[in-house]
Amino acid sequence: MDTLRGKYIEAVTAAADEAALESVRLAALGKKGEISALMATLGKMEPEARKAAGAQLNVLKDEIDAALRARKTALADAALDERLRAEWLDVTLPGRPRREGTIHPVSQVTDEVTAIFADMGFAVAEGPQIESDWFNFDALNIPPEHPARQEHDTFFMARAEGDDRPPHVLRTHTSPVQIRAMADRGAPIRVIAPGRVYRMDMDQTHTPMFHQVEGLAIDRDISMANLKWVLEEFCRTYFEVAEVELRFRASHFPFTEPSAEVDIRCSWEGGQLKIGQGDSWMEILGSGMVHPKVLSAAGVDPDQWQGFAFGMGIDRIAMLKYGIPDLRAFFESDLRWLRHYGFSALDLPTVFGGLSR
Numbered sequence: 001m002d003t004l005r006g007k008y009i010e011a012v013t014a015a016a017d018e019a020a021l022e023s024v025r026l027a028a029l030g031k032k033g034e035i036s037a038l039m040a041t042l043g044k045m046e047p048e049a050r051k052a053a054g055a056q057l058n059v060l061k062d063e064i065d066a067a068l069r070a071r072k073t074a075l076a077d078a079a080l081d082e083r084l085r086a087e088w089l090d091v092t093l094p095g096r097p098r099r100e101g102t103i104h105p106v107s108q109v110t111d112e113v114t115a116i117f118a119d120m121g122f123a124v125a126e127g128p129q130i131e132s133d134w135f136n137f138d139a140l141n142i143p144p145e146h147p148a149r150q151e152h153d154t155f156f157m158a159r160a161e162g163d164d165r166p167p168h169v170l171r172t173h174t175s176p177v178q179i180r181a182m183a184d185r186g187a188p189i190r191v192i193a194p195g196r197v198y199r200m201d202m203d204q205t206h207t208p209m210f211h212q213v214e215g216l217a218i219d220r221d222i223s224m225a226n227l228k229w230v231l232e233e234f235c236r237t238y239f240e241v242a243e244v245e246l247r248f249r250a251s252h253f254p255f256t257e258p259s260a261e262v263d264i265r266c267s268w269e270g271g272q273l274k275i276g277q278g279d280s281w282m283e284i285l286g287s288g289m290v291h292p293k294v295l296s297a298a299g300v301d302p303d304q305w306q307g308f309a310f311g312m313g314i315d316r317i318a319m320l321k322y323g324i325p326d327l328r329a330f331f332e333s334d335l336r337w338l339r340h341y342g343f344s345a346l347d348l349p350t351v352f353g354g355l356s357r
């Protein structure tokens with residue numbers, strides 16, 4: 001008995017894993033195991049001897065069984081400890097952003113422009129990109145013979161065969177949103193309308209689709225002076241410089257009277273654009289006092305209400321602020337370009353917290 005005990009307890013202790021432990025169990029206590037075989041011999045013994053040997057064998061069997069269980073638990077604990085050590089993870093470490101996606105400069109600048117005008121009380125208005133020629137042209141006092149209505153400037157949508165109504169167009173500017181906003185909300189009104197516009201044009205600074213932001217402010221006494229202040233305030237905040245100087249140049253748009261194109265003072269020293277200083281002027285937008293016919297077309301009484309409108313190229317002011325030389329690259333979806341010029345998704349532009357920081 002002592003020999004058996006010594007042999008199996010030692011084997012249990014030496015078992016390095018569950019498989020080894022199982023072979024020890026089978027060798028001792030399995031159906032064909034050594035202890036089981038001895039048990040089978042009990043039947044042939046004298047009653048006295050059987051009693052003594054049976055009791056001893058049972059004790060031995062229980063001892064080996066207990067040792068097997070204890071060893072099994074110890075092995076499982078060791079395995080778990082090993083896993084915990086190997087798979088250890090410090091959840092207090094800061095996250096590592098993958099930086100796969102960035103905010104496109106057009107989205108960034110749209111957010112910046114929206115934040116600045118929201119701060120001045122302008123709401124955001126929207127309109128469709130496929131527009132009726134009435135909203136895009138007629139309501140804006142653009143006559144049928146106007147160059148913008150010629151085939152080579154505007155994308156016209158095809159009508160079904162036999163449908164003689166004038167074709168819809170891909171809107172050529174955001175100005176139709178002026179009409180929609182006034183027709184919807186009436187006066188007084190203060191809105192901007194950022195969005196996509198389409199013209200047949202393609203070179204370093206023109207793409208067939210680009211972005212504009214329209215501005216519209218109508219009330220009883222709004223004048224060109226208000227327009228000038230709003231635009232100066234906008235440019236100072238947008239270009240993040242202490243002072244800007246704007247120059248209003250007389251111009252012509254069918255939907256404003258008087259009309260002005262607005263230039264901003266800048267310098268190009270060493271090929272580096274600086275806004276707010278220098279001897280150069282750069283055109284940044286078109287503007288004017290909303291034409292009485294445009295107010296009427298939108299259902300606003302021109303004898304009661306007046307105000308200004310302006311239209312500005314979003315891509316253009318993005319190129320100026322962020323030093324992006326070629327407009328076409330904006331729309332090529334080149335990941336390298338997007339990583340270089342893109343913005344962090346987590347930094348939302350605000351007037352108080354900083355626009356581009």
Ligand code: PHE
Pocket residue numbers: 172173174175214253256286287288309310311312
């Ligand atoms: N719609 C004009 C353009 O596309 C810009 C503009 C808007 C001019 C509003 C005056 C007033 O160029």
